[in-house]
Amino acid sequence: MIPPSAHPSPTTAKRERRKEARPGELLEAALELFVEKGFAATRVDEVAARAGVSKGTLFLYFPSKEELFKAVVRENxxxxxxxxxxxxxxxxxxxxxxxxxxxxxxxxxxxxxxxxxxxxxxxxxxxxxxxxxxxxxxxxxxxxxxxxxxxxxxxxxxxxxxxxxxxxxxxxxxxxxxxxxxxxxxxxxxxxxxxxxxxxxxxxxxxxxxxxxxxxxxxxxxxxxx
Incomplete structure (x- = not known):
């Protein structure tokens, strides 16, 4: 029998799903902002805010705005x-x-x-x-x-x-x-x-x-x- 502690709690599972979804959410938010405002006018903190994460989290996946843009182009x-x-x-x-x-x-x-x-x-x-x-x-x-x-x-x-x-x-x-x-x-x-x-x-x-x-x-x- 698996002890109860071995099962992820609903909160933990939700957090894990959220973590896995972050790159896709960031790319979607970045695409929207790049198209709306252009490359120069788009700020990474705006992208992070629209995706619902911190700017630090964004930089965990994409080290610069240039790399974020490249990822958007590759994805789409x-x-x-x-x-x-x-x-x-x-x-x-x-x-x-x-x-x-x-x-x-x-x-x-x-x-x-x-x-x-x-x-x-x-x-x-x-x-x-x-x-x-x-x-x-x-x-x-x-x-x-x-x-x-x-x-x-x-x-x-x-x-x-x-x-x-x-x-x-x-x-x-x-x-x-x-x-x-x-x-x-x-x-x-x-x-x-x-x-x-x-x-x-x-x-x-x-x-x-x-x-x-x-x-x-x-x-x-x-x-x-x-």
Missing amino acids: IAGRFAEWALEVDTFEGSTSELLRYCYKVWWERIGRTKASGITKLMLSEAHHFPEITQFYQHEVIRPGQMLIRCILQRGVDRGEFRALDMDYAIYLVLAPMLFLMLWKHSMGACVPDALGLEPEKYIAMQADNILQGLVVRPPSPSSPPG
């Missing part, structure tokens, strides 16, 4: 590229269907979430913070570009897309994403009903436009002799 974006790459590798439909699918799930998983505000933050403050800029380029921008390149190269290799200058074609795919993130956290945030923009319809239209330019078309019949 950078840490998911392996999962996304596997989805691309195992997709069974056409590359046109794959591109439409990627736009759709990007909006669902990133675009319409708070994580989309990280891009706006980087565009606004990158030149002031070279360390986090270099980190973001390495952990988000380059993997993102490589993933798009793989999708486009898949289409070319399968004879679905015409030959492309991949260094620039990736920006065709990125442009609608960047627009939506800026709209959501800039003009759309200030005047949310001014344009009546529905992101899902916008993405579908942009996918149509991009694919019209990418897909290989059958040769047109030669003109009859005059």
